[in-house]
Amino acid sequence: ETGVTQSPTHxxxxxxxxxxxxxxxxxxxxxxxxxxxxxxxxxxxxxxYYREEENGRGNFPPRFSGLQFPNYSSELNVxxxxxxxxxxxxxxxxxxxxxxQYFGPxxxxxxx
Amino acid sequence: DQQVKQNSPSxxxxxxxxxxxxxxxxxxxxxxxxxxKKYPAEGPTFLISISSIKDKNEDGRFTVxxxxxxxxxxxxxxxxxxxxxxxxxxAASGGYNSGGSNYKLTFGKGTLLTVNP
Numbered sequence: 001e002t003g004v005t006q007s008p009t010h011x012x013x014x015x016x017x018x019x020x021x022x023x024x025x026x027x028x029x030x031x032x033x034x035x036x037x038x039x040x041x042x043x044x045x046x047x048x049y050y051r052e053e054e055n056g057r058g059n060f061p062p063r064f065s066g067l068q069f070p071n072y073s074s075e076l077n078v079x080x081x082x083x084x085x086x087x088x089x090x091x092x093x094x095x096x097x098x099x100x101q102y103f104g105p106x107x108x109x110x111x112x
Numbered sequence: 113d114q115q116v117k118q119n120s121p122s123x124x125x126x127x128x129x130x131x132x133x134x135x136x137x138x139x140x141x142x143x144x145x146x147x148x149k150k151y152p153a154e155g156p157t158f159l160i161s162i163s164s165i166k167d168k169n170e171d172g173r174f175t176v177x178x179x180x181x182x183x184x185x186x187x188x189x190x191x192x193x194x195x196x197x198x199x200x201x202x203a204a205s206g207g208y209n210s211g212g213s214n215y216k217l218t219f220g221k222g223t224l225l226t227v228n229p
Contacts, residue, residue: 041221042219042220043219045216045217103158
């Protein structure tokens with residue numbers, strides 16, 4: 001059984017650019033959540049998608065947006081990148097919304 | 113306002129001894145708690161969880177204790193092994209028992225556990 005995968009592994013962007021991060025959920029999982037982990041901090045909830053609909057959002061501005069596709073894979077899009085967006089972005093999937101979330105390896109984003 | 117707190121940034125124990133990692137929370141709506149382990153350059157790995165209707169859950173060497181009145185939980189690892197050396201995150205979620213719709217996880221800042229041979 002394949003676990004949660006994320007791409008790319010690392011990414012370097014400049015301020016003002018846009019970025020798209022991708023996540024493939026574990027087989028059979030219909031819920032995907034995205035988290036941002038800054039250095040020395042715990043992961044912070046960005047938003048959750050359940051059956052292609054946004055199902056809750058954390059304290060992040062609208063320039064953070066997402067999608068979930070019919071196969072339950074997901075994208076995180078960030079527009080107008082700022083230096084503080086530099087972080088590890090983690091995707092987690094769960095069988096159903098209330099089930100345990102399993103994380104991918106993350107995408108390390110650096111904004112210069 | 114940090115709703116989940118891990119007050120010890122680091123902990124060092126000898127191989128074979130018990131490791132006890134602590135976590136406090138402030139939000140009384142939390143009713144499901146999890147522990148994750150994280151190695152550098154990897155995503156968090158799920159270890160063990162506990163619902164607020166229980167006060168203890170055990171899985172092999174890992175036991176989680178929940179004290180709802182004190183809003184405190186702890187993870188015990190017995191015996192500790194060098195491979196347990198990692199950052200441990202406590203996480204909490206609300207609505208698990210009440211049928212809510214959003215199961216976002218709120219994390220603490222983590223505790224770095226070092227198990228010395």
